[in-house]
Amino acid sequence: MAHTTILPDGWPLPKGYSNGIIAEKGKVLFIAGQVGWTPDEKFASEKLAPQFEQALKNIIAIVKESGGKPEDICRMTCFCKDRSQYLVSRKDLGKIWRDIMGSHYPCMSMIFVSDLLDHPAVIEIEATAVIP
Numbered sequence: 001m002a003h004t005t006i007l008p009d010g011w012p013l014p015k016g017y018s019n020g021i022i023a024e025k026g027k028v029l030f031i032a033g034q035v036g037w038t039p040d041e042k043f044a045s046e047k048l049a050p051q052f053e054q055a056l057k058n059i060i061a062i063v064k065e066s067g068g069k070p071e072d073i074c075r076m077t078c079f080c081k082d083r084s085q086y087l088v089s090r091k092d093l094g095k096i097w098r099d100i101m102g103s104h105y106p107c108m109s110m111i112f113v114s115d116l117l118d119h120p121a122v123i124e125i126e127a128t129a130v131i132p
Helices: 048-065 083-101
Strands: 003-006 018-025 026-037 071-079 107-112 123-131
Touching: 018 071, 026 048, 048 071, 048 083, 048 123, 071 083, 083 107
Parallel strands: 071 107
Antiparallel strands: 003 018, 026 123, 071 123
């Protein structure tokens, strides 16, 4: 892999994300915000955990179509409508993450928003990958 995780001296190891990643070389793939709908744009659930799982699968489908793997993702930004549901669902979200992403943790941000365009979306994820 041509990616190196950056952790300044004396900083604690982050839990569930990386502070910085250097991509040594490759093609940069910018992935538009993906909501938790199926490829035919149907929501199977209005709950956060199933939408998170589907949105993450959508991200991975785009990465794989580009010749990459989940560990090529360097950055993710999550936009979530429901902070309370997120906090209650963290254990389930962690399991979903490990099932799809394994132990790879890109640089990530979680931003809570008042609404998303595609109703009844409760989460949208955008990402950047560097495909070797």
